[in-house]
Amino acid sequence: MAYQKFETEITVRPDDIDMNNHVHNSKYFDYVLAARYDQMIRFYGMSMEQFIARGFGWVVSGCTMHFKRSMKLGDVAIVKTQIHEVRTNGVNVLFEIVRKETNKICVDGIFEYTMINLQTERSEIIPDDIIQKYSI
Amino acid sequence: MAYQKFETEITVRPDDIDMNNHVHNSKYFDYVLAARYDQMIRFYGMSMEQFIARGFGWVVSGCTMHFKRSMKLGDVAIVKTQIHEVRTNGVNVLFEIVRKETNKICVDGIFEYTMINLQTERSEIIPDDIIQKYSI
């Protein structure tokens, strides 16, 4: 099964720029987080707030990122994410960050999210209804 | 003379949120910078890049901020700025950050910008044509 790819636009802010006049590497990590947060609401029908209200949270347990081209102030990032695999206690999410003007990939990679119980802060098996919502 | 008030929308990002689950205070500073950057392009007809190409830069030489209401993840900030006074070597800019959903002021205050020569890093008298562009 192939999961759908969703997109979120993020306008680069001046405080994202580092001493090399490029978007600072660690900000791309934050762009992926922001995109997934947005996409939970718009596409998965379950906002982070609703998720938290059920006592669950997502933590990033691992990531691999390839920095291919730099972005600059004035650029708009399109962050594309797509579930690669649903695990019993998490999801692996592929991402691409594309510069809107050129449509070229600047950063890509994969995030490994783990679902936790906010009380215990330990990983938990994802309930079926949430797997359903993510199976698009 | 009253200067015009300009607006820029900024969507709160997860990395803006602090341990109190609110937008971190210092991020409002960055929101004002981002709004001014955007407004240079859209309203003053002179992007920061064009400004830099002439050998000039803006630095913040002072600020006063009043934090009245907190913003949260999921909120959209409307950053309104308005020149209060044009000085020989800078501009004082009033700002209000309003939560879009409620239209209530969350943060307001004033930024004191000084124009510098990027070579010398010292303040410089603003050229007439730039004062013209800002006199709207």
Place this chain on the structure above:
Amino acid sequence: MAYQKFETEITVRPDDIDMNNHVHNSKYFDYVLAARYDQMIRFYGMSMEQFIARGFGWVVSGCTMHFKRSMKLGDVAIVKTQIHEVRTNGVNVLFEIVRKETNKICVDGIFEYTMINLQTERSEIIPDDIIQKYSI
């Protein structure tokens, strides 16, 4: 009565540097927060954690900052803070950020802190024993 001035050293990190190759203005705000956090433990005998355990929090309700000299990567900041005034529901704290190598003031100003009840998120009258701890 004059309150004591306390110092905290903060080493500038690469992610504090902005496109102008200086410490980004809003990071100085964060340096003051970090210094007060450190000084609560070392000088006021009441860590933020102990404070939170009593159901209280500090929020910044206002600030004025004067940016006089820039700091760079490789610099060490000495953040000096001193209570200026204890209000019924907060404290006003003067600060100076000095570059260690030159001992020159780079940023100074004042922070207005308000004590809140973490449950209600509203300001609260500071208990006497906490005023005692701050009266040094």
Place this chain on the structure above:
Amino acid sequence: MAYQKFETEITVRPDDIDMNNHVHNSKYFDYVLAARYDQMIRFYGMSMEQFIARGFGWVVSGCTMHFKRSMKLGDVAIVKTQIHEVRTNGVNVLFEIVRKETNKICVDGIFEYTMINLQTERSEIIPDDIIQKYSI
């Protein structure tokens, strides 16, 4: 050949903490950058400034990070790095971020650095004298 492992201490700052009351994931990336910057001066006998003066820069071309345990406000991170491999145009650097109090690994992984020519912004073959300095 096994390269030496070097250590840098970083005190967690309040602005590193996110909505989950932990050090925000992307800040660990910044901790590694800060540690390498520090270690260039203290161990490799070649500060970033000297490196830049020769017209060179380091960019991160890739990273893999495993987030194993969270860190909190009040913690001190010990960032250990060790060259894994010197490539013709870069170095791969293993890292571990350990919580000082417990000596347990919180985050580990690998950074792929590429040396660039600051003029062309393209990767360049590392000069022999720099490979010498890194071969410890």
